[in-house]
Amino acid sequence: MKIGEHELKLVKRVDLPWWNAMIISIISVIVALILFSLVFVHSGVNPLTGFKEIFQFAFLNRNGLPLTINRSIFIFLCTCAFIIPYRAGLWNIGMAGQLYAGALGAFGVMYLFGAKGDPNLYIAPGIGIPLMMIGAMFAGGAIGGIAGFLRGRFNVNEIVTTMMLNSIGFWFISYMVKEGGPFMNPVGRSESFDLPLSVRAPLVFGAPFTMIVALLLAILLYWVFAKTRIGYKIKSYGLNPLAAKYSGINPQVIPVLVFVLGGMIAGLAAYHYFGAMPGVFKIARNYAEFGDLSFYGIICGLIAQGNPLAAIPVSLLFGGLTNGGRFAQGKLQMGFGVDYALLGVMMITMVVLQFFYRYKIVWIKPEKEISDVGIIR
Amino acid sequence: MWELFVRSLDASIVLAIAALGELIGQRSGVLNVGIEGVMLFGATFGFIVAQTTGDYTTGFIAAIAIGAIIGLMHGVFSITLGVDQVVSGMGIWILGFGLTTYIGNPYTGPLGMARIDRIGGLSPFFYLALALIFLTWFVLNKTSLGLKIRSVGENPEVAEVSGVSVNRIRYLCVIVSGMLMGLAGGVYGLSYNPVWNYNFLMGWGFIALALVFFSMWNPFIMFGGAVLFGALWQLALSPEFILPGVMSRYLWRMVPFVITIVVLVLMSTRWFRTHWGAAKPEALGVPYKKEG
Incomplete structure (x- = not known):
């Protein structure tokens, strides 16, 4: 394409420096937000008003900000659950199933303590809380591990398996907390029993302590991928499983490892939401909504391009957008599902922009032809 | 019992048509893991159009048209732009999930139209599905177009050299597949x-994807699988037909998904693959870029 003297040209990339990758991610977010403003236009709302409402509620409102932070921690953990297998070239879309398993794991521990129907039961928080986290991580990791094992051992497509496990997890958690299931609330609501007061997690700076856990996790994962042998093995398996095999990496172990780790973190996300969130402290009846929310992990993981540190700001942005989106939807009387529409639009722009991982646009300024060379006047 | 049989066949038809679409795409070497998204688009647009016009035919045309558009989109991403096919498919799934949630929400609830008449006690789509499956088998195995499609799916470089336009064939297949x-x-x-x-849809698109892997890329085996799965699904919905009161109805709902995983594992064992020679298209999922 020619613009004036300059020429725009598509050139194949030889490498992708990190700042270019970052620019692509930022552009894709901006493009998605511009496309998303069509949703506002469709509902007869000025997009600027819409975005103002979203961001003001999400980041500047006293009621909105804590909700944003809680959601962002959740999305961040789901992102990590996606990122680890993604680094190995595998797709974990089973965060929802691992999440349900994690919730059941955490509450299963309390069930064993006899917490059902006894909110005043005393369990030392120093024992109860870690045990719940371990329970959540164990259950999530086990569900994730199934997909990883089947992929590593039998080469079963992990997308299908994790999706089937999502459905299995959904019906299983429904069985556990509804219609007289073992974890059902004794009062008869279709949700789990309440956590005993003694193991309701403390707040740190007004946010659940899982925020600290998430931040530490980001640093730890970054370090693992950047500096350790196991991180290197995961990456090289992701780039080329066959070559990795010849260089002595066990191709059956890596999928199990990444899926178990991913599942454990998804389990932790469940603990965060159902076990450490102020005002929840039970498997709330809208658990399926959090299964849907976990899919943001896929998008955030792609935007952050597998980098756990980059996932922090990305999760914060999406935590804010979904939270503010819900608020704007109510305030501006838009149809249900504004945040879901954002999810879809964001994902597809991300896909298109992937093209620029391999190609770049360059400006070519043609050198002026010197017309009078060799002509003697 | 007859009613149960007819209902399970109804379920099989949906899965069979979707899986047939995926099978055609895969035979030409394009993997679309976003079947669920395309189906959600088709279901939602078909539903909205049929409800507003009060006409089933228009609804189905809308469903097919939106399917073709999404199929074309997958083609542009994965064939022309060369984006990773799994990434593109995932994008289509989540786009479908997100957008249809927003667009369809005002239409939540029953369709409110007279049910489509049955022909000979069965859904008319049963006959349509059979015809489509036979047609696909015939085109893939008995015509020169089918040969081109298969060659593009197996070895695009060789197909290109022998005068087949890889991209054109793949676009054709992806659009038909989306429809x-x-x-x-x-x-x-x-x-x-x-x-x-x-x-x-609750994951039916992914079940259709599993069916294609199960079918060893043969439309008839795929249909057999769809019939079995449909029966399984319907039994899980109404378990009282065989085992009344054995398990909670929620636990029954897990069974079809568990069996899907078990079957896929059995299909993937080395014993099975060497005995049955799964005909996986060689170039499946590999983007093709013309040299030069």
């Missing part, structure tokens, strides 16, 4: 389960 998935969504939303709710 079939859209139609499957329409059959689901207008005939099998005509009550719109967000994400009301």
